[in-house]
Amino acid sequence: MGSSKEEITVAERNPNQEVEAAREAFEREFERFARFTGSGVDISLNDANTEQRALAELRTKHLGKKSAIAGAKKLIGKVAPEERASFGQLVQQTEGSIAQRIDEAEQSLKSLIEAARIERERIDVTIPGRRPRPGHLHPITLMRQRIEDIFVSLGYAVEDDREIETDFYNFDALNIPEGHPARDPQDTFYTTEGFALRSQTSTVQIHAMQRRGAPVRMIAPGRVFRRDTPDPTHNPMFFQVEGLCVDRGITMAHLKGTLAEFVHRLFGPDTKTRFRPSYFPFTEPSAEVDYSCFNCGGPGCRICKWSGWIELGGSGMVHPNVLRAANVDPGEFTGFAFGLGIDRTCARIYQLDDIRLLFENDVRFLEQFR
Protein backbone atom coordinates (compact mmCIF):
# COMPACT_ATOMS: atom_id res chain seq x y z
CA MET A 1 0.00 0.00 0.00
CA GLY A 2 1.31 3.40 -0.89
CA SER A 3 4.79 2.01 -1.71
CA SER A 4 5.80 2.37 -5.31
CA LYS A 5 6.96 -0.44 -7.51
CA GLU A 6 10.44 1.00 -7.38
CA GLU A 7 10.54 1.03 -3.55
CA ILE A 8 9.60 -2.61 -3.55
CA THR A 9 12.43 -3.25 -5.92
CA VAL A 10 14.86 -1.32 -3.75
CA ALA A 11 13.66 -3.24 -0.77
CA GLU A 12 14.10 -6.41 -2.67
CA ARG A 13 17.63 -5.45 -3.61
CA ASN A 14 18.53 -5.03 0.06
CA PRO A 15 20.78 -1.95 -0.20
CA ASN A 16 22.87 -2.78 2.89
CA GLN A 17 23.81 -6.09 1.40
CA GLU A 18 24.73 -4.42 -1.87
CA VAL A 19 27.10 -2.07 -0.10
CA GLU A 20 28.54 -4.99 1.83
CA ALA A 21 28.99 -6.94 -1.44
CA ALA A 22 30.70 -3.91 -3.05
CA ARG A 23 33.09 -3.68 -0.08
CA GLU A 24 33.86 -7.40 -0.24
CA ALA A 25 34.43 -7.27 -4.01
CA PHE A 26 36.80 -4.34 -3.49
CA GLU A 27 38.66 -6.17 -0.67
CA ARG A 28 39.18 -9.22 -2.85
CA GLU A 29 40.61 -7.26 -5.73
CA PHE A 30 42.56 -4.86 -3.59
CA GLU A 31 44.35 -7.65 -1.75
CA ARG A 32 47.30 -7.74 -4.17
CA PHE A 33 47.91 -3.99 -3.71
CA ALA A 34 47.79 -4.09 0.09
CA ARG A 35 51.43 -5.26 0.23
CA PHE A 36 52.67 -1.93 -1.17
CA THR A 37 51.76 -0.11 2.02
CA GLY A 38 54.04 -2.43 4.07
CA SER A 39 57.80 -2.03 4.40
CA GLY A 40 60.63 -3.83 2.58
CA VAL A 41 58.73 -4.14 -0.69
CA ASP A 42 60.95 -5.45 -3.45
CA ILE A 43 59.62 -4.61 -6.90
CA SER A 44 61.18 -3.68 -10.21
CA LEU A 45 60.50 -0.36 -11.87
CA ASN A 46 58.60 -2.06 -14.69
CA ASP A 47 56.37 -4.07 -12.35
CA ALA A 48 55.71 -1.00 -10.19
CA ASN A 49 54.55 0.93 -13.28
CA THR A 50 52.25 -1.94 -14.28
CA GLU A 51 50.79 -2.12 -10.77
CA GLN A 52 50.21 1.64 -10.77
CA ARG A 53 48.14 1.36 -13.95
CA ALA A 54 46.18 -1.59 -12.51
CA LEU A 55 45.46 0.40 -9.33
CA ALA A 56 44.08 3.30 -11.39
CA GLU A 57 41.76 0.83 -13.12
CA LEU A 58 40.70 -0.54 -9.74
CA ARG A 59 39.82 3.00 -8.61
CA THR A 60 37.58 3.54 -11.65
CA LYS A 61 35.96 0.17 -11.20
CA HIS A 62 35.14 0.63 -7.49
CA LEU A 63 34.66 4.39 -7.17
CA GLY A 64 33.77 5.47 -10.72
CA LYS A 65 30.38 6.45 -12.11
CA LYS A 66 29.50 2.87 -12.96
CA SER A 67 30.79 1.39 -9.70
CA ALA A 68 28.62 -0.54 -7.24
CA ILE A 69 29.15 2.26 -4.69
CA ALA A 70 27.91 4.87 -7.19
CA GLY A 71 24.85 2.63 -7.70
CA ALA A 72 24.34 2.42 -3.94
CA LYS A 73 24.54 6.21 -3.67
CA LYS A 74 21.62 6.50 -6.03
CA LEU A 75 19.63 4.30 -3.66
CA ILE A 76 20.05 6.68 -0.70
CA GLY A 77 17.04 8.74 -1.70
CA LYS A 78 15.01 5.66 -2.38
CA VAL A 79 15.32 3.63 0.81
CA ALA A 80 12.71 3.97 3.51
CA PRO A 81 13.09 7.39 5.24
CA GLU A 82 13.83 5.87 8.64
CA GLU A 83 16.75 3.93 7.20
CA ARG A 84 18.02 6.67 4.95
CA ALA A 85 20.41 8.31 7.39
CA SER A 86 22.13 5.11 8.49
CA PHE A 87 22.22 3.79 4.93
CA GLY A 88 23.69 7.07 3.70
CA GLN A 89 26.33 6.86 6.40
CA LEU A 90 27.18 3.29 5.48
CA VAL A 91 27.60 4.21 1.82
CA GLN A 92 29.78 7.19 2.66
CA GLN A 93 31.94 5.27 5.11
CA THR A 94 32.43 2.43 2.66
CA GLU A 95 33.26 4.82 -0.17
CA GLY A 96 35.64 6.77 2.09
CA SER A 97 37.46 3.69 3.28
CA ILE A 98 37.83 2.35 -0.29
CA ALA A 99 39.18 5.69 -1.45
CA GLN A 100 41.56 5.88 1.50
CA ARG A 101 42.95 2.38 0.92
CA ILE A 102 43.48 3.14 -2.77
CA ASP A 103 45.10 6.52 -1.95
CA GLU A 104 47.51 4.89 0.48
CA ALA A 105 48.51 2.14 -1.96
CA GLU A 106 48.93 4.76 -4.70
CA GLN A 107 51.19 6.90 -2.49
CA SER A 108 53.33 3.90 -1.60
CA LEU A 109 53.62 2.82 -5.24
CA LYS A 110 54.64 6.35 -6.22
CA SER A 111 57.43 6.30 -3.64
CA LEU A 112 58.54 2.85 -4.79
CA ILE A 113 58.65 4.02 -8.42
CA GLU A 114 60.62 7.10 -7.46
CA ALA A 115 63.12 5.02 -5.46
CA ALA A 116 63.48 2.47 -8.29
CA ARG A 117 64.09 5.28 -10.78
CA ILE A 118 66.81 6.82 -8.64
CA GLU A 119 68.39 3.40 -8.22
CA ARG A 120 68.37 2.80 -11.97
CA GLU A 121 69.95 6.16 -12.73
CA ARG A 122 72.49 5.93 -9.96
CA ILE A 123 76.12 6.02 -11.10
CA ASP A 124 78.63 4.54 -8.75
CA VAL A 125 81.73 6.55 -9.50
CA THR A 126 83.80 4.29 -7.30
CA ILE A 127 83.32 1.20 -9.52
CA PRO A 128 86.55 0.67 -11.51
CA GLY A 129 85.97 1.35 -15.22
CA ARG A 130 86.21 -1.36 -17.84
CA ARG A 131 89.72 -1.16 -19.18
CA PRO A 132 89.97 -0.62 -22.95
CA ARG A 133 91.81 -3.46 -24.64
CA PRO A 134 95.17 -1.90 -25.43
CA GLY A 135 96.28 -2.21 -29.01
CA HIS A 136 99.85 -2.65 -30.12
CA LEU A 137 101.99 -2.01 -33.15
CA HIS A 138 101.72 -4.30 -36.15
CA PRO A 139 104.70 -6.70 -36.55
CA ILE A 140 105.61 -4.98 -39.84
CA THR A 141 105.72 -1.62 -38.03
CA LEU A 142 107.87 -3.12 -35.27
CA MET A 143 110.23 -4.51 -37.90
CA ARG A 144 110.34 -1.19 -39.73
CA GLN A 145 111.17 0.64 -36.50
CA ARG A 146 114.01 -1.76 -35.72
CA ILE A 147 115.45 -1.20 -39.19
CA GLU A 148 115.04 2.59 -38.90
CA ASP A 149 116.78 2.65 -35.50
CA ILE A 150 119.82 0.87 -36.91
CA PHE A 151 120.21 3.16 -39.93
CA VAL A 152 119.49 6.32 -37.98
CA SER A 153 122.31 5.35 -35.63
CA LEU A 154 124.54 4.98 -38.73
CA GLY A 155 123.75 8.57 -39.74
CA TYR A 156 120.95 7.97 -42.25
CA ALA A 157 117.91 10.24 -42.55
CA VAL A 158 114.45 8.60 -42.85
CA GLU A 159 112.56 9.75 -45.97
CA ASP A 160 108.85 9.35 -46.51
CA ASP A 161 107.44 9.69 -49.99
CA ARG A 162 104.46 9.24 -52.29
CA GLU A 163 102.99 5.82 -53.12
CA ILE A 164 101.46 6.98 -56.39
CA GLU A 165 103.99 7.83 -59.04
CA THR A 166 104.61 8.84 -62.61
CA ASP A 167 106.39 6.57 -65.08
CA PHE A 168 109.39 8.89 -64.81
CA TYR A 169 110.12 8.16 -61.14
CA ASN A 170 109.09 4.49 -61.17
CA PHE A 171 110.93 3.57 -64.36
CA ASP A 172 112.59 6.18 -66.63
CA ALA A 173 114.69 7.95 -64.02
CA LEU A 174 115.76 4.54 -62.72
CA ASN A 175 117.25 3.70 -66.10
CA ILE A 176 114.29 1.53 -67.14
CA PRO A 177 113.09 3.10 -70.41
CA GLU A 178 109.77 2.19 -71.99
CA GLY A 179 109.88 -1.28 -73.56
CA HIS A 180 112.74 -2.40 -71.26
CA PRO A 181 112.19 -6.01 -70.10
CA ALA A 182 112.90 -4.97 -66.47
CA ARG A 183 109.45 -3.33 -66.41
CA ASP A 184 107.81 -6.77 -66.66
CA PRO A 185 108.53 -8.29 -63.23
CA GLN A 186 107.62 -4.95 -61.69
CA ASP A 187 104.27 -4.58 -63.40
CA THR A 188 102.02 -2.58 -61.14
CA PHE A 189 98.55 -0.99 -60.93
CA TYR A 190 97.85 1.98 -63.19
CA THR A 191 95.33 4.78 -62.92
CA THR A 192 93.60 6.27 -65.95
CA GLU A 193 95.49 9.54 -65.40
CA GLY A 194 98.92 8.16 -66.35
CA PHE A 195 99.91 7.50 -62.75
CA ALA A 196 100.89 4.17 -61.22
CA LEU A 197 101.27 2.74 -57.73
CA ARG A 198 105.02 2.52 -57.17
CA SER A 199 106.42 -0.99 -57.56
CA GLN A 200 109.56 -0.29 -55.54
CA THR A 201 110.87 2.23 -53.04
CA SER A 202 113.76 2.99 -55.43
CA THR A 203 111.60 5.90 -56.65
CA VAL A 204 112.63 7.73 -53.47
CA GLN A 205 116.29 7.67 -54.59
CA ILE A 206 115.37 10.20 -57.29
CA HIS A 207 113.10 12.33 -55.08
CA ALA A 208 115.69 12.44 -52.28
CA MET A 209 118.55 13.47 -54.59
CA GLN A 210 116.37 16.08 -56.27
CA ARG A 211 115.37 17.45 -52.88
CA ARG A 212 118.68 17.22 -51.05
CA GLY A 213 121.30 17.06 -53.82
CA ALA A 214 124.55 15.24 -52.97
CA PRO A 215 126.00 14.11 -50.65
CA VAL A 216 122.97 12.25 -49.30
CA ARG A 217 122.47 9.35 -46.94
CA MET A 218 118.90 8.20 -46.44
CA ILE A 219 116.59 5.23 -46.02
CA ALA A 220 112.99 5.19 -47.27
CA PRO A 221 110.68 2.58 -45.77
CA GLY A 222 107.27 2.29 -47.40
CA ARG A 223 104.50 0.43 -49.13
CA VAL A 224 104.93 -0.84 -52.69
CA PHE A 225 102.60 -2.61 -55.12
CA ARG A 226 103.03 -5.25 -57.81
CA ARG A 227 100.76 -7.42 -59.87
CA ASP A 228 102.03 -10.49 -58.03
CA THR A 229 99.63 -13.33 -57.24
CA PRO A 230 99.47 -13.87 -53.46
CA ASP A 231 101.36 -16.93 -52.22
CA PRO A 232 103.39 -17.72 -49.07
CA THR A 233 106.20 -15.32 -50.15
CA HIS A 234 104.32 -12.82 -52.35
CA ASN A 235 101.68 -10.19 -51.81
CA PRO A 236 100.42 -7.57 -54.30
CA MET A 237 101.11 -4.99 -51.57
CA PHE A 238 104.20 -5.23 -49.40
CA PHE A 239 106.84 -3.12 -47.67
CA GLN A 240 110.38 -2.33 -48.70
CA VAL A 241 113.07 -0.16 -47.25
CA GLU A 242 115.31 1.63 -49.68
CA GLY A 243 118.79 2.78 -48.76
CA LEU A 244 120.91 5.35 -50.60
CA CYS A 245 124.35 6.72 -49.85
CA VAL A 246 125.89 9.16 -52.35
CA ASP A 247 129.11 11.00 -51.68
CA ARG A 248 132.59 11.52 -53.07
CA GLY A 249 134.62 8.31 -53.20
CA ILE A 250 131.87 5.85 -52.23
CA THR A 251 132.73 2.29 -53.31
CA MET A 252 131.30 -1.22 -53.16
CA ALA A 253 133.31 -1.72 -49.96
CA HIS A 254 131.10 0.87 -48.23
CA LEU A 255 128.02 -0.98 -49.40
CA LYS A 256 129.30 -4.30 -48.08
CA GLY A 257 130.43 -2.78 -44.80
CA THR A 258 127.12 -1.01 -44.24
CA LEU A 259 124.93 -4.06 -44.89
CA ALA A 260 127.27 -6.28 -42.83
CA GLU A 261 126.91 -3.86 -39.91
CA PHE A 262 123.15 -3.79 -40.41
CA VAL A 263 122.75 -7.58 -40.16
CA HIS A 264 125.10 -7.70 -37.15
CA ARG A 265 122.85 -5.27 -35.33
CA LEU A 266 119.62 -6.93 -36.43
CA PHE A 267 120.51 -10.61 -36.06
CA GLY A 268 123.69 -10.68 -33.95
CA PRO A 269 127.45 -10.09 -34.41
CA ASP A 270 128.15 -13.57 -35.84
CA THR A 271 125.85 -13.05 -38.81
CA LYS A 272 127.69 -13.21 -42.15
CA THR A 273 126.75 -11.57 -45.46
CA ARG A 274 127.08 -12.91 -48.97
CA PHE A 275 126.83 -10.90 -52.21
CA ARG A 276 125.70 -12.69 -55.36
CA PRO A 277 126.13 -10.96 -58.75
CA SER A 278 122.77 -9.81 -60.04
CA TYR A 279 121.16 -7.30 -62.35
CA PHE A 280 119.16 -4.15 -61.69
CA PRO A 281 118.99 -1.45 -64.38
CA PHE A 282 119.56 1.30 -61.78
CA THR A 283 122.75 -0.17 -60.24
CA GLU A 284 126.03 -1.28 -61.79
CA PRO A 285 127.43 -3.57 -60.56
CA SER A 286 124.44 -5.13 -58.82
CA ALA A 287 124.23 -7.84 -56.19
CA GLU A 288 121.68 -9.84 -54.26
CA VAL A 289 122.49 -9.76 -50.55
CA ASP A 290 122.08 -12.82 -48.33
CA TYR A 291 122.80 -13.22 -44.62
CA SER A 292 123.66 -16.39 -42.74
CA CYS A 293 120.60 -17.95 -41.10
CA PHE A 294 120.00 -16.45 -37.65
CA ASN A 295 118.50 -19.75 -36.51
CA CYS A 296 121.02 -22.43 -37.54
CA GLY A 297 124.00 -20.18 -38.33
CA GLY A 298 124.88 -22.13 -41.49
CA PRO A 299 124.25 -25.88 -41.50
CA GLY A 300 120.66 -25.43 -42.70
CA CYS A 301 117.23 -25.61 -41.07
CA ARG A 302 113.55 -25.15 -41.85
CA ILE A 303 113.78 -21.33 -41.60
CA CYS A 304 116.53 -20.95 -44.25
CA LYS A 305 115.00 -23.78 -46.30
CA TRP A 306 118.10 -25.90 -45.61
CA SER A 307 120.46 -23.52 -47.46
CA GLY A 308 122.09 -21.78 -44.49
CA TRP A 309 121.39 -18.39 -46.15
CA ILE A 310 118.45 -16.02 -46.21
CA GLU A 311 117.89 -13.38 -48.90
CA LEU A 312 117.88 -9.80 -47.66
CA GLY A 313 117.28 -7.90 -50.92
CA GLY A 314 118.92 -6.23 -53.89
CA SER A 315 121.82 -3.79 -53.93
CA GLY A 316 124.51 -2.20 -56.06
CA MET A 317 126.41 0.93 -57.06
CA VAL A 318 124.07 3.67 -58.28
CA HIS A 319 124.10 3.77 -62.11
CA PRO A 320 125.51 7.05 -63.51
CA ASN A 321 122.29 7.51 -65.52
CA VAL A 322 120.31 7.55 -62.27
CA LEU A 323 122.60 10.20 -60.77
CA ARG A 324 122.21 12.26 -63.94
CA ALA A 325 118.40 11.92 -63.90
CA ALA A 326 118.48 13.42 -60.40
CA ASN A 327 120.90 16.21 -61.38
CA VAL A 328 123.88 14.76 -59.52
CA ASP A 329 127.23 14.81 -61.35
CA PRO A 330 128.49 11.22 -61.75
CA GLY A 331 131.97 12.63 -62.41
CA GLU A 332 132.08 13.96 -58.87
CA PHE A 333 129.84 11.60 -56.89
CA THR A 334 129.37 7.86 -56.62
CA GLY A 335 126.97 5.97 -54.40
CA PHE A 336 125.42 2.70 -53.40
CA ALA A 337 121.79 1.71 -52.97
CA PHE A 338 119.91 -1.25 -51.60
CA GLY A 339 116.29 -2.37 -51.27
CA LEU A 340 115.12 -4.85 -48.65
CA GLY A 341 111.75 -6.59 -48.31
CA ILE A 342 110.36 -5.87 -44.83
CA ASP A 343 107.53 -8.45 -44.97
CA ARG A 344 109.76 -11.39 -45.79
CA THR A 345 112.36 -10.34 -43.20
CA CYS A 346 109.58 -10.01 -40.64
CA ALA A 347 108.21 -13.46 -41.58
CA ARG A 348 111.66 -15.00 -41.15
CA ILE A 349 112.26 -13.38 -37.77
CA TYR A 350 108.86 -14.43 -36.42
CA GLN A 351 109.13 -17.83 -38.15
CA LEU A 352 105.96 -17.44 -40.20
CA ASP A 353 105.38 -19.88 -43.05
CA ASP A 354 103.25 -17.45 -44.98
CA ILE A 355 103.55 -13.64 -45.30
CA ARG A 356 99.83 -13.38 -46.09
CA LEU A 357 99.14 -14.00 -42.38
CA LEU A 358 100.50 -10.51 -41.72
CA PHE A 359 97.55 -8.91 -43.52
CA GLU A 360 94.66 -11.12 -42.47
CA ASN A 361 94.25 -8.83 -39.46
CA ASP A 362 93.40 -11.65 -37.09
CA VAL A 363 94.07 -10.09 -33.70
CA ARG A 364 94.73 -13.50 -32.11
CA PHE A 365 97.61 -13.93 -34.55
CA LEU A 366 98.95 -10.38 -34.46
CA GLU A 367 98.96 -10.02 -30.68
CA GLN A 368 101.61 -12.72 -30.41
CA PHE A 369 104.17 -10.27 -31.76
CA ARG A 370 104.54 -7.26 -29.50
Ligand code: FA5
Ligand atom coordinates in the same frame (compact mmCIF):
# COMPACT_ATOMS: atom_id res chain seq x y z
C1 FA5 B 1 113.79 -4.33 -55.99
O1 FA5 B 1 112.64 -4.03 -55.80
C2 FA5 B 1 114.87 -3.32 -56.09
N1 FA5 B 1 114.29 -2.01 -56.14
C3 FA5 B 1 115.87 -3.46 -54.94
C4 FA5 B 1 117.09 -2.64 -55.14
C5 FA5 B 1 117.17 -1.38 -54.58
C6 FA5 B 1 118.15 -3.12 -55.86
C7 FA5 B 1 118.31 -0.60 -54.76
C8 FA5 B 1 119.30 -2.37 -56.04
C9 FA5 B 1 119.36 -1.11 -55.47
P1 FA5 B 1 113.31 -6.87 -55.89
O2 FA5 B 1 112.29 -6.89 -56.95
O3 FA5 B 1 114.23 -8.07 -55.82
O4 FA5 B 1 114.22 -5.61 -55.96
O5 FA5 B 1 112.58 -6.74 -54.48
C10 FA5 B 1 113.31 -6.52 -53.28
C11 FA5 B 1 112.69 -7.31 -52.14
O6 FA5 B 1 111.30 -7.07 -52.05
C12 FA5 B 1 112.78 -8.82 -52.29
O7 FA5 B 1 114.03 -9.29 -51.81
C13 FA5 B 1 111.65 -9.30 -51.43
O8 FA5 B 1 112.05 -9.39 -50.08
C14 FA5 B 1 110.64 -8.23 -51.57
N2 FA5 B 1 109.56 -8.59 -52.49
C15 FA5 B 1 109.54 -8.56 -53.83
N3 FA5 B 1 108.34 -8.91 -54.32
C16 FA5 B 1 107.56 -9.18 -53.25
C17 FA5 B 1 106.20 -9.59 -53.07
N4 FA5 B 1 105.38 -9.76 -54.10
N5 FA5 B 1 105.74 -9.78 -51.81
C18 FA5 B 1 106.54 -9.58 -50.74
N6 FA5 B 1 107.82 -9.18 -50.83
C19 FA5 B 1 108.35 -8.99 -52.07
